[in-house]
Amino acid sequence: MTFLRELMDTHSNERFTAFLREKAAEAKRELRYDPRQFLSMLGAEGGYSTVAKLVGGKNPSDGFVKLWESGRLDLSVEALVLETEWIRFFDEQLLKVAERKLKGAGYRYVRYVAAESSERLPAVVLKKATPEYIWRSVQLFQSGDVSHAFGSSTKYDLIDENGDRFAPKAVFGVALSMALDGATIEPKHFSGDEASLCFALLRDAGYQIVPKDFDSPSTDPASMPEQEWMEGDRKLVSHLRRERSPGLAKAKKAQFRRLHGKLTCERCKLDPVAVFGTEHAEACIEVHHSTTHVGQMGPQHKTMLDDVQCLCANCHRLVHRLLREEDKVHAHED
Structure with missing residues (x-):
């Protein structure tokens, strides 16, 4: 039986599985x-169990042999475990088996060694970069008015709601600096890779982190839910797209919690956690663009956190119904 060097929780395993799929x-x-069989195993068992079975087997897998024949053992699970940051989740016994197989095939591997630094900030400090500060950081990068000590990204990009790409570690560093009242944050203070807390927090804030050769996802509003709100009004579609930007919504909720201690509806004052008795009830609170009417939104309109409000699902749906009726009246008057 093998044991993890570091516990791979569900979220980490999902990211590891995605890495293997890539x-x-x-x-x-x-x-x-x-590699159909490999992909089938990933779907059924997830990344960690799949790798443990394939690497721990007595003989090289069919996939290993195929990659050896193609001269690409760097894509084998044995090499991917030994040569990447994911090595820290696997015990030495399994790593020795991976080394034996790669050596037997004539592959020269280099064990991944994380850069250790006594100046690395603890997780409790890194988590101060809430979605609110991450969103504010992204806004600065979008404007181009930002200074920091981070270089360009070499492997990964953060994709914002417009499909623009920024260096993930730089975005996080600026966010953390704001969260710590302007403290100087440098690359040595935290790691930025697939297994890092930095990437996990950026994703939790609603942003995608993808390899540089990964195509940007579609932002077509037709792919969004609740189609009934989108028929016949392009400005209303734009309004909804802004509201459904995960980064904006999570940033607003984080700001509201910081200022008020909990999430409540700004219209009817509903406190969903108090009503339903569970923190999961916070899902009842949604974010609505309130200060600027959609008819006045230009193509370059920039939404700020004070432009949106937290509403319960009922109030949010009512406001959208009223908004739609108001647009009908204006259209009739024109």
Whole structure:
């Protein structure tokens, strides 16, 4: 039986699984090799269990042999465990098996060694970069009016609601600096990779972190839910797209919690946690763009956190109904 060097929780395992899927896609794209069995195992068991079974097996897997024949053992799970930041989740016994297989195949691997620094900030400090500060940081990068000590990203990009790309570690560093009242934050203070808390917090704030060669996701409003609100009014579609930006919504909620201690409806004052008796009831609170009417929103309109408000689902739906009726009246008058 093997044991984890560091506990791989569900969220980490999901990210590890996604990482392995990306490598499988690379093998298919570059080698015309479709690792169907591997992908099936990932879907059924997740990344950690799949790797433990394949690496821990007595003999090299069929996929290992295929990659050896193609001269791409760097894409084998053995190499991906040994040569990346994910090594910290696997015990030495399993790593030795991976090394033995790679050595036997003539592959020269280099064990991943994380850069250790006594100046690394603890997790409790990093978590002060809430979605509110991360959103504010993204706004600064969008404006181009930002200074920081971080270089350009070499492997990953953060994608904002407009599809623009920024260096994830730089965005997080600026956010953390704001959260710590302007303290100087440098690259040495935290790591930025797939297994890092930095990436986890950026994703929790509503932003995608993707490899540089990954195509930007579609921002087509037709892919959004609640189609009934989108028929016949392009400005209303724009309004909804702004509201449904995960970064904006999470930032507003984080700001509201910081200022008021909990999430409540700004219209009817509903306190969902008190009513339903569970913190999960916070899902009842949504974010609505309130200060600028959609008819007055230009294409370059910039939404600030004070432009949106927290509403319960009932009030939010009512406000949108009133908004739609108001637009009908204006259209009739025109």
